[in-house]
Structure formats: structure tokens, C-alpha cells
Amino acid sequence: MSWLDIGSIDDIPVRGARVVKTALGCVAVFRTDENEVFATSDRCPHKGGPLSEGIVHGKKVTCPLHNWVFSLESGEAQGADEGQIATFSARVEGGRILLNAAEIEARTAA
Amino acid sequence: MTKKLVVIGAGMASGRAIEHLIEADKDAYDITLFNGEPRGNYNRIMLSPVLSGEKSYEEIVTHDDQWYADNGVTCRFGEYITKIDRDRKVVTGTNGEVAYDKLVIATGSAPFIIPIPGKDLPGVIAYRDLEDTNAMIAASARSGAKAVVIGGGLLGLEAAAGLKARGMDVTVLHLMGHLMERQLDEAAGYLLRRALEDKGIEIKCQASTSEILGTDKVEGVKLEDGTILEADLVVMAVGIRPETRVAADAGLDVNRGIPVSDQMVTSDHDVLAVGECVEHNGALFGLVAPLYDQAKVVAKTLLEETAEFAPKEVATKLKVTGCDLFSAGDFAEGEGREDIVFRDPARGVYKRLVLEGNVLVGAVMYGDTADGNWFFGLIKDKTDISEMRDTLIFGPAYQGGASVDPMAAVAALPLDAEICGCNGVCKGQIVDAINAGATDLAAVKATTKASASCGTCTGLVEQVLATTLGDDFVMPAAQSVCGCTDLTHEDVRRLIKSKELKSQAAVWQELGWTTPNGCHTCRPAINYYLLADWPLEYQDDPQSRFVNERRHANIQKDGTYSVVPRMWGGMTTPDELRAIADAADKYNVPTVHVTGGQRIDLLGVKGEDLPSMWADLNAAGMVSGHAYSKGLRTVKTCVGKDHCRFGTQDSTGLGIKLEKHLWGSWSPHKLKLAVSGCPRNCAEATCKDIGVVCVDSGYEISVAGAAGMEVKQTELLCKTDSEEEAIEIISAFTQLYRENGKYLDRVFKWVAKVGLDWCIEQVVDDVENRKALAERFEISQSVYRDDPWAKLAKPKEAEQFSPLANLTLEAAE
Numbered sequence: 001m002s003w004l005d006i007g008s009i010d011d012i013p014v015r016g017a018r019v020v021k022t023a024l025g026c027v028a029v030f031r032t033d034e035n036e037v038f039a040t041s042d043r044c045p046h047k048g049g050p051l052s053e054g055i056v057h058g059k060k061v062t063c064p065l066h067n068w069v070f071s072l073e074s075g076e077a078q079g080a081d082e083g084q085i086a087t088f089s090a091r092v093e094g095g096r097i098l099l100n101a102a103e104i105e106a107r108t109a110a
Numbered sequence: 111m112t113k114k115l116v117v118i119g120a121g122m123a124s125g126r127a128i129e130h131l132i133e134a135d136k137d138a139y140d141i142t143l144f145n146g147e148p149r150g151n152y153n154r155i156m157l158s159p160v161l162s163g164e165k166s167y168e169e170i171v172t173h174d175d176q177w178y179a180d181n182g183v184t185c186r187f188g189e190y191i192t193k194i195d196r197d198r199k200v201v202t203g204t205n206g207e208v209a210y211d212k213l214v215i216a217t218g219s220a221p222f223i224i225p226i227p228g229k230d231l232p233g234v235i236a237y238r239d240l241e242d243t244n245a246m247i248a249a250s251a252r253s254g255a256k257a258v259v260i261g262g263g264l265l266g267l268e269a270a271a272g273l274k275a276r277g278m279d280v281t282v283l284h285l286m287g288h289l290m291e292r293q294l295d296e297a298a299g300y301l302l303r304r305a306l307e308d309k310g311i312e313i314k315c316q317a318s319t320s321e322i323l324g325t326d327k328v329e330g331v332k333l334e335d336g337t338i339l340e341a342d343l344v345v346m347a348v349g350i351r352p353e354t355r356v357a358a359d360a361g362l363d364v365n366r367g368i369p370v371s372d373q374m375v376t377s378d379h380d381v382l383a384v385g386e387c388v389e390h391n392g393a394l395f396g397l398v399a400p401l402y403d404q405a406k407v408v409a410k411t412l413l414e415e416t417a418e419f420a421p422k423e424v425a426t427k428l429k430v431t432g433c434d435l436f437s438a439g440d441f442a443e444g445e446g447r448e449d450i451v452f453r454d455p456a457r458g459v460y461k462r463l464v465l466e467g468n469v470l471v472g473a474v475m476y477g478d479t480a481d482g483n484w485f486f487g488l489i490k491d492k493t494d495i496s497e498m499r500d501t502l503i504f505g506p507a508y509q510g511g512a513s514v515d516p517m518a519a520v521a522a523l524p525l526d527a528e529i530c531g532c533n534g535v536c537k538g539q540i541v542d543a544i545n546a547g548a549t550d551l552a553a554v555k556a557t558t559k560a561s562a563s564c565g566t567c568t569g570l571v572e573q574v575l576a577t578t579l580g581d582d583f584v585m586p587a588a589q590s591v592c593g594c595t596d597l598t599h600e601d602v603r604r605l606i607k608s609k610e611l612k613s614q615a616a617v618w619q620e621l622g623w624t625t626p627n628g629c630h631t632c633r634p635a636i637n638y639y640l641l642a643d644w645p646l647e648y649q650d651d652p653q654s655r656f657v658n659e660r661r662h663a664n665i666q667k668d669g670t671y672s673v674v675p676r677m678w679g680g681m682t683t684p685d686e687l688r689a690i691a692d693a694a695d696k697y698n699v700p701t702v703h704v705t706g707g708q709r710i711d712l713l714g715v716k717g718e719d720l721p722s723m724w725a726d727l728n729a730a731g732m733v734s735g736h737a738y739s740k741g742l743r744t745v746k747t748c749v750g751k752d753h754c755r756f757g758t759q760d761s762t763g764l765g766i767k768l769e770k771h772l773w774g775s776w777s778p779h780k781l782k783l784a785v786s787g788c789p790r791n792c793a794e795a796t797c798k799d800i801g802v803v804c805v806d807s808g809y810e811i812s813v814a815g816a817a818g819m820e821v822k823q824t825e826l827l828c829k830t831d832s833e834e835e836a837i838e839i840i841s842a843f844t845q846l847y848r849e850n851g852k853y854l855d856r857v858f859k860w861v862a863k864v865g866l867d868w869c870i871e872q873v874v875d876d877v878e879n880r881k882a883l884a885e886r887f888e889i890s891q892s893v894y895r896d897d898p899w900a901k902l903a904k905p906k907e908a909e910q911f912s913p914l915a916n917l918t919l920e921a922a923e
């Protein structure tokens with residue numbers, strides 16, 4: 001498996017997110033309060049809200065446009081809303097954030 | 111002939127290794143032990159009790175001269191090994207060479223010294239050995255001496271507590287946001303900080319040291335933000351580095367530490383290494399437990415027996431009296447993890463367990479660590495906890511069948527069990543009150559005082575009501591802030607003030623939040639309450655704000671933003687208009703609209719362009735219009751006396767003064783003002799949150815209007831004949847709203863709750879109170895009367911607006 005180094009964990013604010021541009025769309029990379037890193041699609045399935053601009057709480061994010069809440073782990077919409085966002089493998093090593101190249105490229109090719 | 115073993119370093123790891131070796135076979139080796147320190151092995155971790163005066167050095171010696179003599183160990187203490195010649199198999203010490211068949215490197219770690227000016231001044235020390243400890247004890251002997259400890263980790267805090275116990279004035283500087291961030295999460299870090307502050311230790315987090323000051327000895331410490339702290343002693347406890355110099359000089363493989371195999375052998379098969387100087391499978395070590403396991407393996411390998419070192423989980427405890435904390439395993443990073451959080455604010459207890467599937471992987475606890483070792487066992491053994499998951503956090507006492515239905519538990523409580531700790535009310539008194547007719551919470555509160563103080567026992571009182579009244583009692587669904595707490599906004603505001611909660615972590619802990627850090631509903635509210643109540647102490651948290659307030663622009667449905675520069679009192683100039691036009695051209699703004707707030711909105715700006723567009727507008731003298739904030743929006747004015755034939759006062763001038771006075775301030779909801787020059791009211795002042803209508807005799811100030819989803823005329827607050835007093839009254843009223851309003855209540859909703867009469871009393875009749883409110887507003891404005899655009903347009907901050915990486919470029923190749 002090959003991992004892409006996309007930046008330092010310190011480039012993302014705690015309880016915040018940044019976007020990584022890929023050929024077919026943006027991937028949101030989140031950093032939680034506990035310094036965990038999660039990568040998901042940046043697009044809300046409701047009306048396309050940019051999830052990277054949402055409020056990050058626990059391991060969840062709230063869409064900034066109409067407050068749908070998604071699990072960063074499973075990508076599932078929480079509560080009464082129904083929807084799913086794509087999730088990607090991400091890990092941190094020596095302070096660097098790594099994304100799984102194969103998954104991102106698979107998505108890029110899809 | 112007996113083989114010759116040379117050991118470099120008489121520390122905790124080699125001490126154990128030699129013990130095991132001698133126990134197994136006293137005659138296997140002729141041992142020569144070198145140590146840089148002029149003494150043999152002692153229990154280094156007990157230096158902290160020596161520093162605090164709880165123990166003497168003699169009490170922590172583990173191997174004395176007699177022991178070395180009895181076991182035939184040749185000691186060369188106070189002698190550094192400067193060279194290893196692996197071809198000739200000899201080591202060189204300060205007093206000459208010694209040959210070896212097997213060599214053990216056990217040189218431990220060297221403290222890391224931050225490379226800043228002044229680091230070599232006398233009085234700047236690390237915390238590693240007895241010399242450092244004695245230097246600290248000596249420094250504390252002078253009365254009134256001040257110490258600065260750099261580093262809020264385990265070592266730094268033990269040093270700080272020890273120095274404080276010896277009567278020094280101690281300040282701890284810590285680079286990160288909370289103490290011991292490697293071992294503790296934020297909530298536990300907060301409790302620890304509070305306990306240390308109670309001991310009189312000053313703690314500064316996010317404090318970066320830039321320089322140590324002094325001419326021929328240390329005199330102070332300078333921080334990056336310019337603060338200067340006086341100091342007679344500076345202790346650097348910012349971390350350790352494996353001491354690998356001698357190994358590297360000898361040409362052994364060295365990474366961060368000296369890499370060893372599972373048998374503790376280095377890249378040379380006759381050279382072993384043990385302790386903090388080693389690196390095993392990429393991992394370094396900083397606590398003794400795994401070093402003791404290594405020591406066993408070293409002894410076996412030297413005796414040519416098979417053994418393998420396998421690192422285990424480690425647990426941390428801080429040796430500071432009165433600070434009971436425990437952390438073990440891994441409570442960060444990793445997918446698929448779940449938290450169980452327990453907080454008991456009254457006792458200052460916090461526990462958090464981290465689960466991965468059905469296995470416990472991490473535990474952090476503060477205040478009550480009695481079950482720490484039981485949890486640690488579950489972590490180490492990877493026990494399947496699915497059976498006890500619901501009660502796991504209560505510890506071993508609750509395992510094994512006992513039901514923990516909370517109702518049953520309350521029903522089972524004896525009548526003399528205390529329910530309300532604040533007011534000392536026991537269950538029996540509440541039951542008596544209920545039987546005497548107090549059949550709801552308010553009545554119980556009024557007759558017994560139970561739950562009338564901190565309110566955390568409200569749930570218990572309700573359960574007593576439920577068990578006593580049976581079906582006659584319906585549990586009320588109180589309007590709590592959100593699902594993370596049962597408290598109402600009003601409760602939370604009151605508690606933040608009365609308990610002096612000054613950080614989010616303090617709120618989560620003291621008010622018993624059920625989630626680690628809130629949700630999108632409560633976090634913005636808490637962030638606002640904290641900054642409104644503690645403007646100087648609390649730092650606004652952008653990550654707890656809705657996107658518009660974090661990006662300082664309104665997000666649009668397509669993800670672009672709108673930019674609205676301030677036009678003070680609705681006034682503008684040709685230059686400003688030109689700059690706006692230029693910006694609209696340069697950034698391809700599709701829509702330019704004149705707003706209902708007397709200014710211009712540039713809509714459809716790309717997020718990435720915001721910082722540079724702001725820089726351009728800043729250059730033309732314009733600042734953010736806060737068209738996105740729960741804070742001051744606009745102060746509309748009419749042209750007033752200068753031009754209008756009916757104008758009575760300078761309405762435009764007053765509007766501008768008010769806007770310059772109030773801008774940047776945050777409030778529970780948005781705040782809009784207007785000033786009209788006469789009762790014809792062209793600025794629509796009588797449907798604003800605060801409106802001023804100028805009349806011949808002065809200014810009529812009215813409040814609580816609305817013209818959005820509801821339309822409502824303002825009500826008269828007061829009249830005044832002086833412009834200055836009008837500004838003071840409006841500041842005071844704004845501050846009253848800021849301090850008391852519920853998050854997301856516009857002024858008119860809030861006034862409907864507290865009553866206009868009360869507002870008049872507070873800001874009109876009671877002049878002293880008015881001045882105090884206006885003064886508190888001014889204190890807050892000393893922080894917030896500032897352009898956020900200018901701050902975010904700086905290169906470092908602007909980065910946040912662009913993608914972290916662009917992989918489309920690579921894919922195209």
C-alpha cells in the first residue's frame with residue numbers, strides 16, 4: 001500500500017479541517033480534539049455543503065449549511081437524517097498526515 | 111577464565127540487569143561498572159520526593175558500596191567513558207582503558223535544552239540527577255526566590271511542586287494548550303492545572319520561551335509574546351534525548367536511540383544496550399517499567415540463554431501529593447474508537463475509557479484513581495469487556511451481577527443518604543417535603559433547598575420525586591442547551607459566573623457534560639458565554655464557531671462567500687467606492703448589492719480569495735463589517751442636521767461614534783442600531799435592537815425592536831440630553847445583554863424575559879451600575895475592537911483558506 005504525505009498535522013487546527021484537492025473533487029481532512037485524523041468526501045449529500053467548514057465535535061462533523069451531522073469514522077449521517085459520505089484511510093506518522101494513495105486514486109479514476 | 115563484562119552507566123536499567131545476572135550466576139563475569147555520576151545506582155524516579163523534602167538521598171540509594179563489594183563489582187564512579195574501540199575490545203575512561211568480552215551500554219538519556227539565548231547562564235538547569243536536585247534545593251533556600259519551570263510534563267510538574275513545597279515562587283511555562291498533553295486529555299489536564307494552581311503554582315499554557323535573560327546569572331525569562339518573568343532559577347524540563355554519543359563515536363548503528371534486537375544486542379554482537387538509550391522497533395522509552403523487562407533479557411542474553419524483549423503498555427502516575435492522576439494505554443489516534451466518560455464535578459473526578467471494539471485500549475483518570483490498576487490490567491490483557499460494558503466505568507466493584515438501574519439505586523438509598531451536597535439535604539428531608547405537598551422540583555427546591563445551589567443533584571431530586579410519588583410524577587423535560595447536558599442556558603450562564611469557569615474544558619468537567627467536547631449546538635454558545643464573561647482570560651475559539659464567524663464572511667449556498675466592508679454609519683467616500691469596485695473587478699465578483707444595512711455586499715467570492723481581497727480592502731482603510739456575526743452589525747443613520755431641514759442633532763455623527771465604539775463586540779445574537787435625526791425616523795430606528803431618535807431636547811433611546819421574522823416597535827429606555835451619556839447608556843445596555851442574554855435570543859426576546867423595568871433599573875436609574883457595566887464593556891472591547899480581516903489576511907493565517915494539498919496536479923502528470 002502506498003501512502004501520500006499531504007502535510008503536517010499542525011497545518012490543520014485542532015477541531016478543524018482542511019481540504020485536499022483531487023482530480024474528481026475535494027477530500028476533507030479533519031483533526032479532532034484528540035489529534036486523530038479522518039479523511040472524508042468534502043461534499044454533503046444533502047445539498048453539497050462543504051463539510052470541511054463544519055463544526056467538529058467528538059468524531060463527528062456538522063454540515064455548515066443545514067446542520068446534518070456525520071460520523072467521521074463510518075461516514076454515516078447521524079440521527080434522523082439519511083445519507084452517507086465516502087471515507088478514506090488516513091493516518092499520522094511522525095506528525096505527517098498520510099492518505100492511502102490507492103483509495104484517492106481509485107476515487108480519482110472512478 | 112571468567113569473561114570480562116564492562117557496563118557503561120550505573121542507572122536504573124543497568125542496576126537491574128546486573129542484579130539479575132549476579133542472581134543467576136555470580137561467577138559468569140568479571141564486572142566493571144562505569145558511571146559518569148560520582149555515585150552508584152539510586153532510584154532516580156524518587157528524586158522528586160527528595161526535592162520536595164519527603165525523602166532523603168540516603169533513602170533512595172538502591173545499591174550501596176557494600177553491595178558492589180559483596181558482589182565483586184569493580185566500580186569506577188565519576189568516570190565517563192569517552193571511547194569504545196570495538197576492534198581491540200577496550201573502553202577508555204578518564205582514568206585509563208579496560209578490556210571487555212561483552213559490553214553493555216546503559217547511558218540513559220540527556221535532558222533536552224532548548225537552543226535559545228541565555229541557556230548557558232548559571233542558574234539554568236535541567237532535572238535529571240542528584241546534582242540538579244541539590245542545585246534546586248540550594249536555590250530555594252533564599253527567601254523570596256523565584257523559579258520558572260519550562261515544560262509542563264511529568265518532570266516539570268514534579269520539579270514545580272517540589273520547589274513550591276520548599277517555599278519558592280513558581281511559574282510553569284508550557285508550550286501546549288494543556289498540561290501533560292502526552293498522557294492526559296484536556297479535561298484531566300484542566301483538573302490537574304486547577305489542583306496545581308490551588309497549591310499556588312502559576313501555570314501559563316501556550317507559552318513559548320524566546321530568551322533567558324541575565325548577565326552573569328539568570329535573572330528572568332522572556333516569552334515570545336514579550337512577557338518578562340523574573341527568575342532566580344530556571345528549570346528546563348522539556349524532554350529527553352537518548353544519550354548515544356559514545357555509541358555513535360564507536361561506529362555502532364544509531365538512529366534516535368541505539369537500535370537493539372529483541373535480545374537487546376546492538377549492531378555489534380558483543381555489544382548490548384539497555385535503558386533509555388535504546389531504540390526497539392522504532393520505539394523509545396521514558397519510564398522504568400519496560401526498562402526492567404529489558405534488564406531481564408540483557409542478563410539472559412549475557413548468559414547465552416534465550417529471551418525476547420516485548421514492550422508492554424505503560425501507565426503514568428504523577429508523584430505530586432494531592433494530584434491523583436493516572437493514564438495508561440492509548441487514548442488518542444485511531445479509527446473505530448469509542449469513549450466512555452464519567453464526571454463527578456462535586457468531587458473533582460474525571461474518568462475516561464477508550465474502547466476499540468470490545469477491548470479497552472486507553473484510560474485517563476483524575477481525582478479517583480483507585481481502579482487505575484484494574485483498568486490497566488484489562489488494557490494489557492486485551493480482555494473482552496462486552497459483558498460489562500455498561501458498568502465498566504464504575505470499576506471492579508460494580509462487576510459481577512449487581513444491577514445499576516439508577517431508579518432502583520435511588521429507591522434503595524437509606525433516608526439519611528445525602529442528596530444535595532451543597533446544602534446538606536438528605537433523602538429523608540426530601541421525602542418528608544414531598545409527603546407534605548411539594549410535588550414538583552420547584553416546590554422541593556423552595557422547601558428544602560435541595561438542588562438550589564450548583565444544581566448537579568437535580569436529576570437525583572427528580573428521581574426521589576419519581577420513586578416517592580410513583581405514577582403521579584411526570585419527569586419534566588427541561589429545555590436543556592442540547593443533548594450534551596441537562597442544564598438550561600440560564601443554568602450554564604449562572605454556573606460559569608459563580609464557579610468561575612474560564613475554559614471549555616472547565617465547563618465540560620464541572621457541569622458534567624456527557625460528550626468529550628460538546629456539539630455544534632452547545633459549543634458556539636459556551637464559547638460565547640466564556641468570552642463574554644472572561645474577556646481577558648478566555649481566548650475565543652474559532653473552531654467553536656459557525657463557519658461564517660470562523661471565516662469572517664457569509665457562506666452562500668454554492669460554498670462561495672460574501673464580503674461586506676464596514677461603512678461607518680452608512681457613510682462612504684469616492685476612494686472607498688473605487689477600492690470596492692477594484693476589488694470586485696480583481697476577484698471576479700458576480701454580484702454587487704446595496705444592503706438593507708446601508709453598505710455594499712460583494713457576493714460570490716471564492717474562499718481562497720478572501721485573505722487577499724481583505725488585504726486590498728484593508729489597504730484602502732476598510733475593515734470587516736461583521737455582516738456575519740452574532741455581534742454588532744450596522745448602525746444606520748440618516749443625514750441629520752448637517753443637511754436635512756428637519757434635523758435636530760448630528761445623527762450621522764452619533765451613529766458613527768456608536769459604531770466605532772461598539773464594533774467587533776460579540777453578543778448573544780446580532781445587534782443592530784440606528785440613529786434618526788428627527789421623529790420622521792428615516793433611519794428606521796424604532797424597529798432596531800437599539801434605536802436613537804434625536805429630538806430638540808436631546809436623544810430618545812429605545813430598545814427591543816424587531817423587523818425580521820417578527821416585527822415589533824421599540825420601547826423607550828430613557829431620554830438624555832447629552833451625546834456622551836447616550837453612548838454610555840447604550841454601552842451599558844449592550845453589556846447587560848451580553849452578560850445575561852441567552853445565546854441566540856435577539857434583544858427583544860431577552861427583554862421580554864427579564865422585563866424592560868429591570869433594564870431601566872440597571873442602566874438608567876442605578877448610575878453606578880451603569881458605569882460599571884460600561885467599564886466592563888470597555889475591558890472586553892480592549893480585546894475585541896480589532897479587525898479580524900487584518901489578522902486573517904496575514905500569510906500564516908491566510909494558509910487556512912487554501913487547500914492543504916493539491917493532488918490534481920500530480921494526477922495530471
Ligand code: SRM
Nearest residue numbers: 664672703704705706707708709737816817818819820856
Ligand atoms: C445582505 C442582507 C440583505 C441585503 O442584501 O440587503 C442580509 C442578508 C442576510 N440576512 Fe438579513 N440581511 C440584511 C439585512 C437585514 C435586515 C435589515 C436591516 O438590518 O436593517 C433585517 C431585518 C431587521 C432585523 O434584523 O431585525 C434582516 C433580518 C434577517 C433575519 C431575521 C432576524 C430575526 O431575528 O428575525 C435573518 C435570520 C437570522 O438571523 O437568523 C437574516 C439572515 C440573513 C443571512 C445572513 C442569511 C444567512 O444566514 O445566510 C443573509 C446573508 C446573505 C449573504 O450571503 O450575504 N436576516 N436582515 C442585509 C445585510 C445588512 C448589512 O449590511 O449587514
Ligand SMILES: Cc1cc2nc3c(=O)[nH]c(=O)nc-3n(C[C@H](O)[C@H](O)[C@H](O)COP(=O)(O)OP(=O)(O)OC[C@H]3O[C@@H](n4cnc5c(N)ncnc54)[C@H](O)[C@@H]3O)c2cc1C
Nearest residue numbers: 119121122123145146147155190191217218385386397398
Ligand atoms: C526526576 C525524575 C522523575 C522520574 N519519575 C519517573 C516515574 O515516576 N516513573 C517512571 O517510570 N520513570 C520516571 N523517571 C524516568 C526514569 O528515571 C528513567 O526512565 C530511568 O532512570 C532510565 O534508566 P537508565 O538506566 O536508562 O538511565 P539512567 O538512570 O539515567 O542512568 C544512566 C547513567 O549513565 C551515566 N552515563 C551516561 N553516559 C555515560 C558515559 N559516557 N560514561 C559513563 N556513564 C555515563 C549517567 O551519568 C547516568 O548515571 C523519572 C526521571 C526523573 C529524572
Ligand code: SF4
Nearest residue numbers: 703705706711818819
Ligand atoms: S430576506 Fe431572506 S433571502 Fe433575502 S437576504 Fe434576507 S435571508 Fe436572504
Ligand code: FES
Nearest residue numbers: 044047049063066
Ligand atoms: S448541504 Fe449539508 S446539511 Fe444541507
